[in-house]
Amino acid sequence: MSDCALDRIPLDRPYLLMLTLTLGAAGLPHWGNIHPFVLGLFGTTLLWRLVALYRPALLPGRWLLALLAILGLLLALAYTSVRDGAHVGSAVLVAMLGLKLLEIHRRRDVEVALLLGYFVLFTQFLFRQDLWLAAYVLPVLALMVALQLALGRIRFEPVEALRGGLRLLLVAAPLAVALFVFFPRLDSPLWSIQHDTGQGITGISDHLYMGAIGELAESEEIAFRARFLGEAPTPARRYWRGPVLWRFDGLIWSPGKPIPGEAEVQFDPETLLDYELTMEPSGQRWIYALDVPVQLPADLRASADLQVRADQPVRSRSLYRLGSAWRYQVMTLAPDQRTAALQIPPQVSDKVRTLAQTLRAAHPGDDAGVVQAVLKRFHEQPFVYTLSPGVAPGDPVEHFLFESRRGFCEHYASSFALLMRLAGIPSRVVIGYQGGEYNPMGDHWIVRQSDAHAWNEVWLPDKGWIRVDPTAAVAPERIELGMENARRIADGRMVFDATPPSWFSKALRQGRWLLDAVDQGWYRWVLGFSAQRQQSLWDRLGLERLGEFAAAAVITLLGVIAALVLWLVSRLPDRADSDPMQQIWGRYRRRLQRAGLELPPWYGPRDALKAALARWPGQARPLRTFTRRYIAQRYGPGSANPDTRALRRLLRQIRLSRRNRR
Amino acid sequence: MQAAEQASTSEQLQAIVEALGDILIGKRPVIELALTCLLARGHLLIEDVPGVGKTTLAHALARLLGLDYQRLQFTSDMLPADILGVSIYDREDGSFHFHKGPIFAQLLLADEINRATPKTQSALLEAMEEQQVTADGHTWALPEPFFVIATQNPLYQIGTYPLPESQLDRFLMRLHIGYPDPAAERRLLTEGDRHAQVERLLPLADDATLQDWQQQVDAVVAAPAIIDYVQALLQFSREAGPWQPGLSPRAGLGLLRAARAWALLHGEAHLLPEHVQAVLPAVVAHRLGEIDGVDSARTLIESVPIP
Numbered sequence: 001m002s003d004c005a006l007d008r009i010p011l012d013r014p015y016l017l018m019l020t021l022t023l024g025a026a027g028l029p030h031w032g033n034i035h036p037f038v039l040g041l042f043g044t045t046l047l048w049r050l051v052a053l054y055r056p057a058l059l060p061g062r063w064l065l066a067l068l069a070i071l072g073l074l075l076a077l078a079y080t081s082v083r084d085g086a087h088v089g090s091a092v093l094v095a096m097l098g099l100k101l102l103e104i105h106r107r108r109d110v111e112v113a114l115l116l117g118y119f120v121l122f123t124q125f126l127f128r129q130d131l132w133l134a135a136y137v138l139p140v141l142a143l144m145v146a147l148q149l150a151l152g153r154i155r156f157e158p159v160e161a162l163r164g165g166l167r168l169l170l171v172a173a174p175l176a177v178a179l180f181v182f183f184p185r186l187d188s189p190l191w192s193i194q195h196d197t198g199q200g201i202t203g204i205s206d207h208l209y210m211g212a213i214g215e216l217a218e219s220e221e222i223a224f225r226a227r228f229l230g231e232a233p234t235p236a237r238r239y240w241r242g243p244v245l246w247r248f249d250g251l252i253w254s255p256g257k258p259i260p261g262e263a264e265v266q267f268d269p270e271t272l273l274d275y276e277l278t279m280e281p282s283g284q285r286w287i288y289a290l291d292v293p294v295q296l297p298a299d300l301r302a303s304a305d306l307q308v309r310a311d312q313p314v315r316s317r318s319l320y321r322l323g324s325a326w327r328y329q330v331m332t333l334a335p336d337q338r339t340a341a342l343q344i345p346p347q348v349s350d351k352v353r354t355l356a357q358t359l360r361a362a363h364p365g366d367d368a369g370v371v372q373a374v375l376k377r378f379h380e381q382p383f384v385y386t387l388s389p390g391v392a393p394g395d396p397v398e399h400f401l402f403e404s405r406r407g408f409c410e411h412y413a414s415s416f417a418l419l420m421r422l423a424g425i426p427s428r429v430v431i432g433y434q435g436g437e438y439n440p441m442g443d444h445w446i447v448r449q450s451d452a453h454a455w456n457e458v459w460l461p462d463k464g465w466i467r468v469d470p471t472a473a474v475a476p477e478r479i480e481l482g483m484e485n486a487r488r489i490a491d492g493r494m495v496f497d498a499t500p501p502s503w504f505s506k507a508l509r510q511g512r513w514l515l516d517a518v519d520q521g522w523y524r525w526v527l528g529f530s531a532q533r534q535q536s537l538w539d540r541l542g543l544e545r546l547g548e549f550a551a552a553a554v555i556t557l558l559g560v561i562a563a564l565v566l567w568l569v570s571r572l573p574d575r576a577d578s579d580p581m582q583q584i585w586g587r588y589r590r591r592l593q594r595a596g597l598e599l600p601p602w603y604g605p606r607d608a609l610k611a612a613l614a615r616w617p618g619q620a621r622p623l624r625t626f627t628r629r630y631i632a633q634r635y636g637p638g639s640a641n642p643d644t645r646a647l648r649r650l651l652r653q654i655r656l657s658r659r660n661r662r
Numbered sequence: 663m664q665a666a667e668q669a670s671t672s673e674q675l676q677a678i679v680e681a682l683g684d685i686l687i688g689k690r691p692v693i694e695l696a697l698t699c700l701l702a703r704g705h706l707l708i709e710d711v712p713g714v715g716k717t718t719l720a721h722a723l724a725r726l727l728g729l730d731y732q733r734l735q736f737t738s739d740m741l742p743a744d745i746l747g748v749s750i751y752d753r754e755d756g757s758f759h760f761h762k763g764p765i766f767a768q769l770l771l772a773d774e775i776n777r778a779t780p781k782t783q784s785a786l787l788e789a790m791e792e793q794q795v796t797a798d799g800h801t802w803a804l805p806e807p808f809f810v811i812a813t814q815n816p817l818y819q820i821g822t823y824p825l826p827e828s829q830l831d832r833f834l835m836r837l838h839i840g841y842p843d844p845a846a847e848r849r850l851l852t853e854g855d856r857h858a859q860v861e862r863l864l865p866l867a868d869d870a871t872l873q874d875w876q877q878q879v880d881a882v883v884a885a886p887a888i889i890d891y892v893q894a895l896l897q898f899s900r901e902a903g904p905w906q907p908g909l910s911p912r913a914g915l916g917l918l919r920a921a922r923a924w925a926l927l928h929g930e931a932h933l934l935p936e937h938v939q940a941v942l943p944a945v946v947a948h949r950l951g952e953i954d955g956v957d958s959a960r961t962l963i964e965s966v967p968i969p
């Protein structure tokens with residue numbers, strides 16, 4: 001548009017005001033992604049621009065702008081680590097966008113600013129991909145398109161421009177959806193090159209000490225969501241399995257040396273549950289499969305003790321589809337496993353040891369009897385399920401079992417496993433989550449950090465590994481009602497009640513569910529639309545039957561047909577073009593243009609002749625003849641019944657060569 | 663129309679242009695447009711500083727076309743009757759007699775029209791529009807042809823009443839004469855005052871010829887393509903331009919008529935887009951006004967493609 005008169009028409013103040021505010025809005029979500037200094041420069045330039053709307057004399061000159069550009073570049077480079085391309089790039093873009101706003105003299109400059117703005121807007125998705133950002137970006141995008149449309153008009157009419165912008169986005173939407181669904185996906189999205197978001201994540205670790213889980217009990221943060229494709233299991237079967245701990249040093253449980261091999265799982269296919277897990281970033285590799293996992297996707301592995309792990313730590317939200325069975329039998333107990341499952345810390349208090357021996361003696365050869373005896377002891381003696389067990393002087397297990405009798409799940413699991421081992425029964429500690437809150441709006445279960453739990457598995461000769469949850473013996477409501485119904489009372493004890501909530505908390509919960517469902521839906525349908533899911537969609541559409549080459553051929557063919565249709569539509573004469581004389585004029589103009597003479601659209605036939613003669617003096621005769629005849633047929637007495645054929649012939653007689661250029 | 667007749671008309675008109683060119687040196691485009699305006703039966707507004715030849719142009723035009731000429735200097739104390747005429751009681755036959763004012767001329771030069779009060783201005787403009795004067799219940803037709811050249815001084819606007827936009831629309835064209843270029847000015851300085859020269863001019867036409875020419879203007883062919891073009895220009899000025907308001911239908915009619923006159927002046931029997939573009943600045947500039955120093959006419963021309 002540079003040569004056009006429009007470009008010289010100044011932009012009015014409302015336009016520039018809207019432009020400045022819109023571009024400011026485009027840069028705003030970068031808050032937090034780029035250094036405050038760069039953002040400060042951006043904000044300053046925006047303010048400057050706003051003030052200059054009313055005091056144009058304040059606009060910076062060329063040299064000051066150049067200086068500011070260097071300053072912006074230096075700031076961007078100095079306060080971001082160069083290694084991180086996304087951060088540096090966004091910082092530079094934001095800084096330059098602000099400066100370009102100070103350099104708007106003509107309409108062409110606005111085009112540049114808007115282009116920069118689009119980049120700034122879209123680089124935000126390198127850092128976050130949530131629905132809220134998308135919901136913010138779309139209206140800003142519509143405004144920017146509107147501003148770009150308004151650039152082509154002399155008078156700025158915001159409402160009309162906005163309507164045009166929205167219409168354009170709407171028209172583009174089907175294409176965007178088609179590209180989203182059909183454009184081949186990379187296995188990892190482009191932005192997964194990203195930086196570690198794993199910092200400061202609370203969650204389960206693979207070391208269990210007294211109080212470790214208690215620390216999580218009040219965290220509302222979401223660990224993962226699960227969606228059962230069939231029926232959901234009962235609360236008592238919702239054990240989400242995480243790290244399995246074998247080694248106890250008297251204070252801390254840890255995984256110990258990894259044991260190679262695979263678990264042999266026999267399960268009842270009737271009890272198979274199919275579900276999707278959406279893990280929140282944890283920075284760890286465990287995937288909390290339901291006890292016990294029997295079907296895993298290709299990128300997950302189950303170890304010998306049935307821990308499910310991903311190849312890489314989970315650094316961004318990711319979706320897995322798994323199968324678990326709740327009636328199962330795992331008989332595997334390799335010799336190293338037996339050794340590890342019977343390991344006893346070097347220092348064990350005599351009192352604890354004696355207790356174990358007494359129980360063993362009471363049930364000779366009956367391991368199940370020992371298990372029941374311990375659980376009975378937990379149930380009958382005044383043990384309390386509490387978040388604040390107090391500080392243990394000396395041996396924590398002895399203190400817990402004989403003195404305080406107050407503890408959270410890790411106290412019970414830890415003591416139970418030690419007692420079992422002392423009694424010669426192979427046992428281990430499993431950490432994970434238990435329960436979860438059902439979100440009826442999203443039809444999925446939300447498992448929070450507060451649902452973290454520790455339980456045990458013991459190996460019985462005829463049954464194999466079975467799950468024993470000593471916490472259930474003390475506080476069965478923990479399992480039945482779940483942590484979301486837990487309340488902490490004055491002395492730190494947990495009480496559970498499922499009394500119907502007040503209307504207010506009900507409404508609050510409904511709102512939370514809604515937000516959660518929207519968030520999860522966005523992830524499931526948009527962000528989680530991975531290469532595999534795309535493949536499975538194609539399969540469902542029947543493309544897999546064609547084979548790869550045939551599918552590629554079909555897609556190419558469709559593309560070619562679409563392109564052809566578009567081309568034909570673009571060639572379709574519209575109302576004005578259907579005038580044959582106008583077609584001839586258009587053809588003449590195109591011929592001159594191809595030969596290197598671009599005529600402004602407002603040139604009449606005489607002006608066009610003058611320009612053409614100056615360029616191709618050797619063609620004076622045919623050019624003049626054509627022009628004369630054209631004028632006579634178009635504007636003169638012949639206009640009622642023009643002889644287009646003769647004109648076409650004359651047009652063909654004009655020989656324009658690019659070499660004739662003077 | 664006969665081509666021969668046309669050619670002769672064009673020759674005669676060009677002779678007038680030549681003769682005027684001797685008086686107003688180096689101002690051929692202005693002269694052609696002024697003549698075009700007259701051929702198109704339009705009134706002309708000349709806006710310029712004093713002393714560039716506004717009066718000379720008007721006077722010379724009147725002489726060459728054989729029109730009777732009146733010059734009227736507008737002042738702030740002028741009343742409508744000073745222009746239109748006044749009824750005076752005649753004691754001898756005991757009745758009122760209308761004494762025609764200076765407006766009853768074929769070519770009226772209304773000098774510094776913006777010095778008069780709006781009341782007086784509108785009396786003139788109404789007469790211009792209706793081609794007649796009404797006083798005391800009687801109507802007197804103005805002579806045929808009737809042509810007003812008004813001048814306006816754009817500077818020193820203190821104590822003046824600039825014409826409102828609605829009245830500007832009554833003038834078909836607004837022209838600026840501008841200072842002569844150095845060569846023309848040297849010639850002017852050498853040869854001295856043009857006043858005597860104007861007095862010596864011999865008429866090259868008479869009012870009958872002029873009316874004949876005006877009829878020939880109406881006969882210039884405007885093909886549908888040209889009508890489309892003019893309509894596109896009008897529509898653009900209303901819908902897409904920065905102008906409030908855009909061009910009126912009257913402006914459109916005037917534009918087409920002026921373009922026809924221009925074509926006749928140049929010996930063409932049919933309108934071309936170039937003719938429209940040639941007269942467009944003079945016809946639309948005072949109607950659209952300037953916005954932020956951008957030439958409205960240029961913008962309009964360059965924004966509308968030729969269909």
